[in-house]
Amino acid sequence: MARRDLxxxxxxxxxxxxxxxxxxxxxKDWQELVRQRRQAAVDLxxxxxxxxxxxxxxxxxxxxxxQAHFHYEGQDLRQWQYEVDNRARVKVAVGASFxxxxxxxxxxxxxxx
Amino acid sequence: MPVAERTLTEFxxxxxxxxxxxxxxxxxxxxxxxDSLVLISQSHWEALAKSFTAVAEAARDLESRCQxxxxxxxxxxxxxxxxLLSEQEQRECLRELSQALVxxxxxxKFESLVNTLAQWRATALxxxxxxxxPTGYWEGAPLDVERP
Numbered sequence: 429m430a431r432r433d434l435x436x437x438x439x440x441x442x443x444x445x446x447x448x449x450x451x452x453x454x455x456k457d458w459q460e461l462v463r464q465r466r467q468a469a470v471d472l473x474x475x476x477x478x479x480x481x482x483x484x485x486x487x488x489x490x491x492x493x494x495q496a497h498f499h500y501e502g503q504d505l506r507q508w509q510y511e512v513d514n515r516a517r518v519k520v521a522v523g524a525s526f527x528x529x530x531x532x533x534x535x536x537x538x539x540x541x
Numbered sequence: 542m543p544v545a546e547r548t549l550t551e552f553x554x555x556x557x558x559x560x561x562x563x564x565x566x567x568x569x570x571x572x573x574x575x576d577s578l579v580l581i582s583q584s585h586w587e588a589l590a591k592s593f594t595a596v597a598e599a600a601r602d603l604e605s606r607c608q609x610x611x612x613x614x615x616x617x618x619x620x621x622x623x624x625l626l627s628e629q630e631q632r633e634c635l636r637e638l639s640q641a642l643v644x645x646x647x648x649x650k651f652e653s654l655v656n657t658l659a660q661w662r663a664t665a666l667x668x669x670x671x672x673x674x675p676t677g678y679w680e681g682a683p684l685d686v687e688r689p
Contacts, residue, residue: 440688447688451681462689469689477688486659492637493630495667509663519667529686531678533670537625 443477446526450500457532461516464534468512480508480522487511491519498530544569549578590646597639620658625665634661 449455462469475484483489488510490496497504498521505521507530512518515536521528545562549570552559562568563582570578581589623631638661641654 443688447686448683449686450679450683452684453678453681455684455686458686466689473686473688483656486655486663489656489660489663491667492660492664493626493633493668495664495671507667509667511663511666517663517666517670519670528683531670531674533673535670535673537622537666537669 443474444525445477445480445522447473447477447529448526449529450531454529454532457534458518458529460534461512461518461532465512465516468516472510472512472518476510476520476527480520480527481506484510495519497521498528500528546571548572552580593646594643597642620662622662622665625669626661627668630664630668634664637661 449458458469475482475488488508491507491509495507495509498507498519499505500521500523503523505523505528507519507521510518510520515534517533519530519533521530544566545568547559547562547568547570549572552568552570559568559580563580567585568580570580572578623634626634637657638654641657645651645654
């Protein structure tokens with residue numbers, strides 16, 4: 429009798445939102461973020477895939493002014509920003525069933541406290 | 542006058558010695574496990590709240606009445622990231638912060654002020670980030686992003 433495969437797959441969290449990158453440039457930056465800050469990227473992904481409209485202290489917040497919305501496929505989606513750390517930020521736009529990563533930024537302005 | 546400092550234990554065990562200091566100004570109570578507390582009399586708090594409200598309202602009145610061109614900036618912004626916003630958004634930010642400050646002083650709840658400040662700071666950084674992006678960054682078709 430053949431042995432049954434006993435491999436236990438890593439459980440995946442339940443997600444309600446499909447996560448998309450706006451384009452290949454954003455995807456490339458996202459992959460660099462994953463390379464540099466893997467666990468933070470996992471935490472970020474888990475949060476936006478499950479609860480993208482729930483703030484996380486000062487780390488994940490809705491934006492204001494011209495940054496408040498992102499125009500995508502005829503809709504103005506509410507835009508949020510996840511601050512990974514002082515030198516990395518990810519902006520996302522939240523749709524009805526998806527979250528669009530609109531930009532990934534690695535760096536900081538001189539004026540940043 | 543320097544702010545008086547005591548330990549929380551001293552206050553709890555000998556409040557009679559600490560309370561006269563509160564009459565002269567705030568007293569910082571240091572704790573071994575946790576943030577220090579600041580003890581302040583109600584009349585002192587009300588005077589502070591009234592002062593902040595007056596300053597915020599005066600700044601708002603001045604802005605709405607002044608017909609003059611913007612004064613040249615003579616030093617760094619108190620909020621360093623403010624300069625990353627457009628002039629219009631700087632005014633909008635300060636207006637919202639003033640309103641949030643007045644509301645916070647009225648009801649003693651500062652969460653809204655803290656959130657407003659954090660959101661505008663995040664917005665300022667996002668604005669700076671966008672300005673660093675190369676031409677063509679915003680073009681292209683969406684792609685799925687799997688969990689890392």
